[in-house]
Amino acid sequence: MARINENFQKLAAGYLFPEIGRRVRAYADANPDADIIRLGIGDVTLPLAPAVVDAMHAAVDEMGTDKGFRGYGPENGYDFLLDGIREHDYRARGIEIDSDEIFVSDGSKQDSGNIQEIFGQDSTLLVTDPSYPVYVDTNVMAGRTGGADDNGYYGGIKYLPATEENGFIPTPPSEAIELAYLCSPNNPTGAVATRENLEAWVAWAKEHDAVILFDAAYDAFIQDDSLPRSIYEIEGAKDCAIEMRSFSKRAGFTGVRCAYMVIPKTVTGTTASGERVALNQLWGRRHATKFNSVPYVIQRAAAATFTPEGQAQTQEQVRHYMENARLIRDGLAAANFTVFGGEHAPYIWMRTPDGQTSWDCFDTLLSRAQVVGTPGSGFGPSGEGYFRISAFNSRENVEEAIRRIIAN
Ligand code: MLT
Secondary structure, X not given: OOOOOHHHHHOOOOOHHHHHHHHHHHHHHHOOOOOOEEOOOOOOOOOOOXXXXXXXXXXXXXXXXXXXXXXXXXXXXXXXXXXXXXXHHHHHHOOOOOHHHEEEEOOHHHHHHHHHHHOOOOOOEEEEEOOOHHHHXXXXXXXXXXXXXXXXXXXXXXXXXXXXXXXXXXXXXXXXXXXXXXXXXXXXXOOOOOHHHHHHHHHHHHHHOOEEEEEXXXXXXXXXXXXXXXXXXXXXXXXXXXXXXXOOOOXXXXXXXXXXXXXXXXXXXXXXXXXXXXXXXXXXXXXXXHOOOOOHHHHXXXXXXXXXXXXXXXXXXXXXXXXXHHHHHHHHHHOOOXXXXXXXXOEEEEEOHHHOOHHHHHHHHHHHHOEEOEEHHHHOHHHOOEEEEEOOOOHXXXXXXXXXXXXX
């Protein structure tokens, strides 16, 4: 008899996006002629940039030669990609990150879900609420929480409500917590943290010896250059923060898979006896044991996004999605919907009309407008009464979706 990890039974619902997919499939099966517009999961729709495609082709050709063939890659990533990351994502903004502080991976979903493995089983944690479901669900699976209460709050997690009143950017709590998940630009609310917001979080983490797990998967969507793209733009963050970034949204890699995590060697945790241990060393051990690097072809593709052509082409993709976001935001606001986000993020956070629950809003829009979004409550209890609309789609579909939402 193989006993199961019963922590999985604590999970209050199926993973959000498959549940949405199930409902949409059921509707499509019952209504085969329906022209459904999908603005639910934040999945990119534009084809890969030509510079990326060229780099992949060239890398495939190399792999077919005696000289260019490569087997297992370096665990942390090839130097050509690490150098591109260091130069473009960090040095260009005045930040020095060493190559051995970067861990190339196959996605920020995995990174944000796996990083909890290197922390103590009884570590305390906080999330802003609503938040990307992976942060909470993976800690539930790991047994770091109790069960969910009637409102969907898991015992043992500190939830900081992200509300209209605080601009969806909660301030740090007064108490000490060991791990804090932060995401900016935020999924799902589309809010973006200012330098002052992040300074407050870094000061809090340093005061309480906490570690911030900073998810910057949407950094490329920030439109105002004075806003921080990396938490390391804040002094002291290299002592207390781990950062995750991804090529998924910034370069259309959701199906290609490449991301990275930065763990400065100065970020530490402690053993029960108080000895300091570098988290970089622990994650390095974990990464080398459970992961065999991202394929060479994919790392070449990611590195191509840092070339001048790659930069221009991928930035054009981001502009396309951000124009969609602007249209959704302005179009719905003009029709008296209450909307947030969408200015530095590809997500619009809409208050549900007529006090509907998030799932009622989902069902109404699917059945009446054939538009798919994401119920805010799927991201946490404080998301109830909100609905997330993604800007990842064609201009035509976005314009049609706006018309249909307004008409229904
Ligand atoms: C989302 O829609 O929240 C994201 O696409 C999920 C993800 O990036 O895994």
